[in-house]
Amino acid sequence: MSSRARVTARRRREVGLAYLLLAPTLLLLGGVLAYPLGWEVWTSFTSLSPRQEGGTAFVGLENYRRHLEDPQFWIAATVTVVHAVVTTVAKLALGLGFALLLARPFRGRALVFLAVFLPWAYPASVSVIGWYWTLSPPITTAYSVFMGTLKYAVDGALGTGAWAFLSVTLFNIWRGSSFIGVLLLAGINAVPPELFEYATLESKSAWQRFWVVTVPLLRPFLALGVFLSLTTGFADLANVWMLTAGRIVFPIIGTHAYWLAIKAGEFGSASALSLMLVPFLLAALLVLFRLFDPPEREAA
């Protein structure tokens, strides 16, 4: 066998193996998720509703058109984008800060580490109750009078529901920055220390080192963090629901869709609404994938 033929044979085996290793993932996602995803897409083109009389009609893009014409949609879209962007930036900044601080040894680090970890490790549906309890005290105590005053001041200045929205944002940052911090810490952990050492010798200032060395090395983890932060920011449902006790004044797309489906029974319209996010998220994903896996390396 010529050496070229041997290489080809090895390549072929490798491709086979690649598919074999991916098979369980595809089986799982195909087997369990394919139908729900298809259902959601199909439903978005129909008038499906458990409350309607008569059959479900195929309405084409009608659901989408109606959302685009609805001012409520644009409000929700604006709030969603602002919410997702603000929380993502804050989470990245805080998370990166922790990761860098915790990457250096100092006394008591293990404890600080655990503290930083807690908000994410703690079940959101439970800690959100703690937050609700802290930010919008439901029973009257001396404390709740103070918080009530604060709430009315904020609502008065920014409009009704501003306090609720603020608490959702704060909660999201509280939880998310912890997650991103730990994720990035794992990333720093993965980088061979020699690289950092070399960088320390080569670079002029800490600031330069941060941008030229740390950020590029952490790129895959930053990309994953941003992506997850955006998807949760866009679709954050349970937390918004709980923190505002279902009285949603600043709707984000996720809560609006849930409301449409569960309270109003308009499955078709709700599916269309939640799918309208997909193009934006897809664009974000593609950009992040590019960052994660730059083309020049792929060519190797």
Place this chain on the structure above:
Amino acid sequence: MIARSRGARIRSNVFAYANLAPYVFFVLFPFYFMVVTSFKSNAELYNLKSIPFWIQSGAIMDHYALLFQKTDFVTWMKNSLLVATVATTASVIISILAGYSLARLRFRGAGSFGTAVFITYLVPQTLLFLPLSQVVAWLGLSDSILALMITYPTFLVPFCTWLLMGYFRTIPREVEECALVDGATRMQTLWKVVLPMAVPGIICAVLFSFTLCWNEFTYALTFISQSANKTAVVGVTSDLIRGDIYFWGSLMAGALLASIPIVVVYVLFLDYYVSGLTAGAVKG
């Protein structure tokens, strides 16, 4: 190694503490408040004149007693533990295979496969539980914790795959090529060379998956109706909030106890995580 003066080291420590202190307060305050509330008598809880941040009239265990005597709390914990363990183990194994394949094996469409796996993340979970509950019914798993073991990996696998893919890429290719040249197969290389080097990444994936499982709410709420099959997080919130009535004290007690396994898991891995970090940092 660059020797740093004692002064510089102290300065950097002070800097770290000063930066972390406000955040640690921000992080811990809600927990502290929950602990205080869970030990407070109802009389004090609803007393307008009491101070909310500490206990004046003596700590009581009533709220905890109610949790153990009047609810299925122990069963919920067992369910959570079972679901989280099974789903995490399965997901991490599947993700190791997929992540390695996408990170290292060059084949046509590796990029599109990678994207395809993540597309599933793009469709907001908001409404997914509706058709997914149909799938669960077809599989004959309605109202069973098996339903959760099957559905959780659908969001764990994409996440772990991406995470591990990032990890596998940080391992120098040369190490693997040495093994391959020595006659090892790809699978042997993965098992004997790559996995040992990726242990921190795998631990990270296990931690994250376990946490995501333990904390999952929507599916656990919608697929399970019997109290005996509920998970801890859902059980606590659904059985201690009845309509508009909140059992605040027990709710906080349940919330605190339900999270203990997570904290234990983190503490167990903490040493590893931190020592791994120190091993790197001490050299620098």
